[in-house]
Amino acid sequence: MQRLRSRGISILGSVTVPHIKKKVRNSWAAVQDTFFSTKDTFERHRVVFAVGTSIASVATAWIGYSMRHLHQTKVDQRLESIEKALQSSYQLEHSEVKKLVDPGFSTASLMATAGTTLIIGYGMGWRGGRWYANRKFRREQMKLSGQIKPRRWQLPGQIKPRGLQFQFLKRPLTRSKVPESPLKTSEKMLKDTPATPSSGKIHLPCYMNKVSMSVSLCDTQQKKMALAVNSIFLVILFCGSAFGTRTHLFPVKSQHGTGTMGLSILAHGGLCKTAVKTQGYTCEEHNVTTEDGYILSMQRIPVGRSGGSAGDRPPVLLQHGLLSDGLVWLALPPDQALAFLLADNGFDVWIANGRGTIYSLRHKSLRPNNTAFWGWSWDEMVAYDLTAMFQYVYNKTGQKLHYVAHSQGTLMALAALSKNELLGIWRSASLLAPVSYMGQITSQFLRVGAECMLLQESFWLHLGEFNLLKDPVIELIGIVCQTKAVNCSDLFSVVAGKNCCENSTAVEAVDIAGPQSSATKNMIHYAQMITRGTITMFDYDNKDENKKHYGQAVPPVYNLKSIPNDFPLFLCHGGADTLADVYDMQHLLDTLKDHAGDKLVVRFIEKYGHSDFLFGVDAKKEVYEPLMDFIKLH
Known part of the structure; x- marks a missing residue:
């Protein structure tokens, strides 16, 4: 959970040793967060990244070698014209001309081409996989909060807060009108159920809860909200722990299926x-x-x-x-x-x-x-x-x-x-x-x-x-x-x-x-x-x-x-x-x-x-x- 506090700090105060130490710690924390977020993203979507990287690498290699072939063709055309000129002026044979102008097989150039292809392909594949992961994640967030699927990808800064908001989300969610499903109907009934002031208990009609819980819990694949997790476990605290100032966007499961x-x-x-x-x-x-x-x-x-x-x-x-x-x-x-x-x-x-x-x-x-x-x-x-x-x-x-x-x-x-x-x-x-x-x-x-x-x-x-x-x-x-x-x-x-x-x-x-x-x-x-x-x-x-x-x-x-x-x-x-x-x-x-x-x-x-x-x-x-x-x- 991000804790945003406005602080008035003078320029002189900003150069004090404690403040510098704090800046260093915050910078290191930011580096850690970047590493953890990147690793989390890859772990949760490794198949997407692997496929994306492979496709992007092959495509980059094809484009690179196609461009090289085109360039080589133009070079060959020029060499042919040079060869004809040399043959007419100096009566040289084709083999002799080839020795003069053809550098032959270059291992260094091939390695450079392959390395460049790999780096560019990996970067493009990673970027595409990251885009896919973020897109999927945002859709799942919107589903959980009762929103429809967006018709197009929205940049994070374009999402405007309306309706229900959770403090623990860095980017407030929007809410759109959707046709009522059995799940939403049950949730609406649950929302309208009043508390009894005398007892302090919430009285829930059994049939209503059976419908809402059974339908919603069976439809689990559509209800992931990973960003909310760190604040969710913060609230179920019979244990009494307070977690959640640093938010990991993509928690991953351990070998036993628990934890991040x-x-x-x-x-x-x-x-x-x-x-x-x-x-x-x-x-x-x-x-x-x-x-x-x-x-x-x-x-x-x-x-x-x-x-x-x-x-x-x-x-x-x-x-x-x-x-x-x-x-x-x-x-x-x-x-x-x-x-x-x-x-x-x-x-x-x-x-x-x-x-x-x-x-x-x-x-x-x-x-x-x-x-x-x-x-x-x-x-x-x-x-x-x-x-x-x-x-x-x-x-x-x-x-x-x-x-x-x-x-x-x-x-x-x-x-x-x-x-x-x-x-x-x-x-x-x-x-x-x-x-x-x-x-x-x-x-x-x-x-x-x-x-x-x-x-x-x-x-x-x-x-x-x-x-x-x-x-x-x-x-x-x-x-x-x-x-x-x-x-x-x-x-x-x-x-x-x-x-x-x-x-x-x-x-x-x-x-x-x-x-x-x-x-x-x-x-x-x-x-x-x-x-x-x-x-x-x-x-x-x-x-x-x-x-x-x-x-x-x-x-x-x-x-x-x-x-x-x-x-x-x-x-x-x-x-x-x-x-x-x-x-x-x-x-x-x-x-x-x-x-x-x-x-x-x-x-x-x-x-x-x-x-x-x-x-x-x-x-x-x-x-x-x-x-x-x-x-x-x-």
């Missing part, structure tokens, strides 16, 4: 190599295998930047949220990022990467392109991931763990504590933007999205992977944004609340990595929580299935009142957060009202939104320093 080009680059080097060692810290890569076969990646920062011995440093496990990975703890500068601050303050830091993320996309027997690979929700992350990581760190360090989490990671902690799990190796829990109860969230975007997913539950479960770069999810967001109660002009604010204090450089760093995948089963589990206001295990909505998995007709409840009253808890939430909203947070605090006073610390920051806890310019002062003081006490 940035993901493949980062995954190739690993978090240690790309985000920790580059800052001067020691880092170790670890793999943990869960009981159900998932292989999770963890990074360890055993000492601070100044070095020293690991010794008996207390271990701290950092757990990210949904649709993000461990990079969120490393995005701020080293003197502000929580992972580095903990390491510099005497802690042994372990960074988790949950199943389904690019760093934990492995299994002992399943591959990500297998639907069974995605057959989990946060229930399994509590039962298997958390247990495996805790036990692994405890075995390595011999000490109980401090646990720090954001958003979904906090839900995992509360669920595990409600079952009194891991208490023997768990020292404290610090929960930022805690997600627990979700029945009172104020985001109509999430409410409508949850209703739509539940109405097509079998479809989503069949997909397996919830990938924001793929058509069904983009389609769903497009339909939700057509709802009358949802204003998508500022997607992040309408979903997660407005952040006050983000560090733009940190946001850019995370944006390069792109969105992570999750399981559609996991997203349906969240939808159940939103629509029902409960915290239970996944409901199969079938008594027999529930009995098969749980031994009872209804899913078991996570009873948060069962959390030990003497377990140290640090809860930090924001007043502008619409995911971990103040109403649901109050519900959680009411549930914990019997908790020991000296074991429960609650910190409220009124101006903070959901991702300020990760990327806030003042997060060190407002959140991390009080958090570290709390950890040191326990």
Whole structure:
């Protein structure tokens, strides 16, 4: 998402060293963006470029050699006239004349001709392929926003903003009148469906949603909008990450079908190599295998930047949220990022990467392109991931763990504590933007999205992977944004609340990595929580299935009142957060009202939104320093 700010800078101020450094960084970022965009374009349309380059090269070669043949013919005509003159004047034979004027075979000239042909042909083929890719991309954008196909190619500067606009698009879209299809009719009905003020819920006629979702989701090929992706994953932030200042026009898929080009680059080097060692810290890569076969990646920062011995440093496990990975703890500068601050303050830091993320996309027997690979929700992350990581760190360090989490990671902690799990190796829990109860969230975007997913539950479960770069999810967001109660002009604010204090450089760093995948089963589990206001295990909505998995007709409840009253808890939430909203947070605090006073610390920051806890310019002062003081006490 481009952040355009008008800045008044004097000529004298523009030559200061900090300003020059900033210009250099911005220039380097522009170079990177150009490279990434070019590589993305080629990866997504390699066949077009290959065919275009071949055709253009052959055509250029044909034209070049035709022109050379024409030139040679004229030269031969002149030579014939010269030969006749020489024969008449000096009585020379043809062979003797040929030796005088014919240079013979020239390897250099042929190589020069071939090289020029290749370069020109490649350039023409690339240009044609790029034109084709941009043309196709713009058409798909227009289809998603309800526009007709343009009759001719429009230059970017000629497109005028009218009607619906998204802030995250650099070039506003236009809207034209089109004949209503069943899909558009359903979307119109959805848009006209009012919210009920008393309940805050959006009531959707079932027949309407079945039509709109089934028709639109089957027509996925016509609904790609790659430019919107970076802002789309920015808004589905149960994970609480804020991505999206740098927009990649053509995200590409990795070998497993997830993520963007940035993901493949980062995954190739690993978090240690790309985000920790580059800052001067020691880092170790670890793999943990869960009981159900998932292989999770963890990074360890055993000492601070100044070095020293690991010794008996207390271990701290950092757990990210949904649709993000461990990079969120490393995005701020080293003197502000929580992972580095903990390491510099005497802690042994372990960074988790949950199943389904690019760093934990492995299994002992399943591959990500297998639907069974995605057959989990946060229930399994509590039962298997958390247990495996805790036990692994405890075995390595011999000490109980401090646990720090954001958003979904906090839900995992509360669920595990409600079952009194891991208490023997768990020292404290610090929960930022805690997600627990979700029945009172104020985001109509999430409410409508949850209703739509539940109405097509079998479809989503069949997909397996919830990938924001793929058509069904983009389609769903497009339909939700057509709802009358949802204003998508500022997607992040309408979903997660407005952040006050983000560090733009940190946001850019995370944006390069792109969105992570999750399981559609996991997203349906969240939808159940939103629509029902409960915290239970996944409901199969079938008594027999529930009995098969749980031994009872209804899913078991996570009873948060069962959390030990003497377990140290640090809860930090924001007043502008619409995911971990103040109403649901109050519900959680009411549930914990019997908790020991000296074991429960609650910190409220009124101006903070959901991702300020990760990327806030003042997060060190407002959140991390009080958090570290709390950890040191326990």
